[in-house]
Amino acid sequence: MIQETFAIGSSPMHRMDPRLKIVAATVFSVQTAISDHFLTLITALILGVAMVILARLKFFLVLKRLLIVNGFIFFLWLVLPLTFPGEAIFSLGPLDYTLSGVILSARITLKSNAILLSLIALTGTSYLATLGYALNQLKIPDKIIYLFLITYRYIFVIEQEYQRLIRAARVRCFEPGTNLHTYRTYAYLVGMLFVRASARAERVYHAMLCRGFAGKFHTLRQFSFTKSDLVWAFTLSAGLMFMGYLEWMKTTLF
Template sequence: MLSESFARGTSVLHRLDPRLRIVFATLMSILLAVSTAFPTLFTGLALSAGLVLVSGLPLVEVARRLTVVNLFNIVLFLVLPVTFEGTPAFLIGPLTCTREGLLLAARITIKSNAILMVFVALVATMPIATLGHGLHRLHMPKKLVYLLLIAYRYVFVLEQEYQRLHTAIRIRGFIPKTNLHTYKTYAYLFGMLLVRALARADRVYQAMLCRGFKGKFYCIHQFSFSWTDRLWTVFFVVALIVLGGLEWVPPAIF
């Protein structure tokens, strides 16, 4: 179950307007994703790490989330240097590791860590409900926003349904193996889960209609820009300009 542990905090980033955090996280992730210059990437990595420190999040928990991404990055360092064409850098037995392959793996590693830390510091520090209402205030399609909010609300209910069905087949002596009986059992399991999900969705919809639902969720909290938000807006804009300058302005100008 998603506990939203990062959403509980009192740091300055937790108190910023959600719309500002969503916009900057999106723009910075796009900018880092299309960047190739290492000065830009290292600056973005340092900036994202600084945001994590400012947010006051537990570094151990952040490191656990980064570990998942970096396990994939290790695979890239093992595969890309020997499969990407370019200038030979060194030999590992019969395999030739290219300089271009190493640089590509390094770029992907820096980008993935920087983007993940930006979203952890700015987006993961708000509840899902706040994220949904923030997207709605940014004029995202209402149906997508409502789908996000309802899916987050009921994904745990479906997980509980799956656990009950899985417990039921285990009580009846089911032991998973690599045979046709196991495949058919799991097919029946997911089919029954789908049937129960559809039935529950209909009951939930009828309950919402009984409570006056007319296709709109209301947010009690009113978003407003404070002086702190304005100061951080200036900081974020300057940060984006610096990153863009490092990427596209010739180095001789600096």
């Protein structure tokens, strides 16, 4: 099941103006991605952890998410230290586990997880529909917002349709395995998904036209930038400026 795991709640992070969340998540991600010094990255990680704690999310769920998304990072820890030239920490037969590889892996791990945590705490704590309208207010073109909202609206429907098709296949004793029969079955299943999606799209669009649709979804919801949002904006900017300061300090020192 597709779920918006972290969107439910009433913590300070959930109450923050979604426009501020999007801007903050973008600036934080970009700044963390282009920083290189360990002190900066550790600060970023601490900021990320702090935001997740403030969002009062279920610890277990956040941990599970982190473990899943860190798959590629584990792979880097295996490969980078073995393939990078440099001073060996220890040797595995002919292969050297090098310090430079370890440093690079550690840097990537810190960056990646700091950004991940910030995304969970900031964008993860809003419903996608809310984010869509917020993006629209941030001057993202109507057309792509329309596409975004309609996609969001239908992923749940299509997912249920997929579950129904899979159930039907199971009832017919379909056992997936590594063979052509399995791939053919899945291909037909996905093909059916596309056929039904297209038929549905036509019906939906006609229904929308009947209701006077003119190219934009309107919302009655007004976003308000409150005093606490102002405080948040200052706090987050201070954190980001501190990160920038650390990065600049290091480059001037060494």
